[in-house]
Amino acid sequence: MAREECKALLDALNKATACYHHLVLTVGSSADSQNLREELQKTRQKAQELAVAARAQLTAALRDRGLGAEERAEFERLWVAFSGCLDLLEADMRRALALGTAFPLHAPRRPLVHTGVTGGAAGIAARALSVRSLRHEAERDFDVNDLRELEREVLQVGEMIHDMEMKVNVPRWTVQARQAAGAELLSSAGASSVGGVSTEGRRRPCDLSKALAATVFSAVLLVAVALAVCVAKLS
Structure with missing residues (x-):
């Protein structure tokens, strides 16, 4: 208590x-x-x-x-x-x-300007x-x-x-x-790194699908170029 x-x-x-x-x-x-x-x-x-x-x-x-x-x-x-x-x-x-x-x-301040106006003792x-x-x-x-x-x-x-x-x-x-000095900073950094690993794990399938799509697009583009060249030679 x-x-x-x-x-x-x-x-x-x-x-x-x-x-x-x-x-x-x-x-x-x-x-x-x-x-x-x-x-x-x-x-x-x-x-x-x-x-x-x-x-x-x-x-x-x-x-x-x-x-x-x-x-x-x-x-x-x-x-x-x-x-x-x-x-x-x-x-x-x-x-x-x-x-x-x-x-x-x-x-206490002294007046900087004297106007010349004065009064009687009673007024003051x-x-x-x-x-x-x-x-x-x-x-x-x-x-x-x-x-x-x-x-x-x-x-x-x-x-x-x-x-x-x-x-x-x-x-x-x-x-x-x-607790040790900087323990809060270390714990925050650890939490951030864990979050980064989990985020990276979640983003990996997305990255693979993007790479596969880019490969397919490149193959299609090469086939189209080849066809165009063949058509030009035959004509």
Whole structure:
């Protein structure tokens, strides 16, 4: 039951990490927006929650000395997959932090053109307190706070990876795969070759009939030429 739960958590973590990676690629592009930044925040927080749960399950299983050899090998494979997924998540979070810092949504801008139009203090204060201005300030505060939170979460994920390596010593190069490298490609190639042999077997009678027809046609053509030559000589 614990193994199935770990597999389910790891599958959900893979999906969340893949979704986060896809969203990070759009930061700073024409598709970047407030909604994207909020979705990035939700997705990375969900991925971190799944990572914490998966780490707890896998750590408890691998530190159990009563675990059988076969089950331990399976949990070690899950651990390696989990470690790789966490590395990708950390890399994408660092990329999102760099892109978010380079492309802020609400950077302060100076006006390039001065129209000369001015107003009284009351009018300026009214415009400053407008709903649009307040919303702009709230969005800018979210942008700044989110980058600060993201920077803190990047450090937390890095600490999680270090803590995993200290608590559970599972070198990645010692974990054996279930099947040999390239086994799927070999099986596909074998299936294709079998299909080719069967197809060739089916096409062989057709090829023989075509050859026989060509031979008969050539013989008939030679007879017709001979008859034509005889008729020409007799005439």
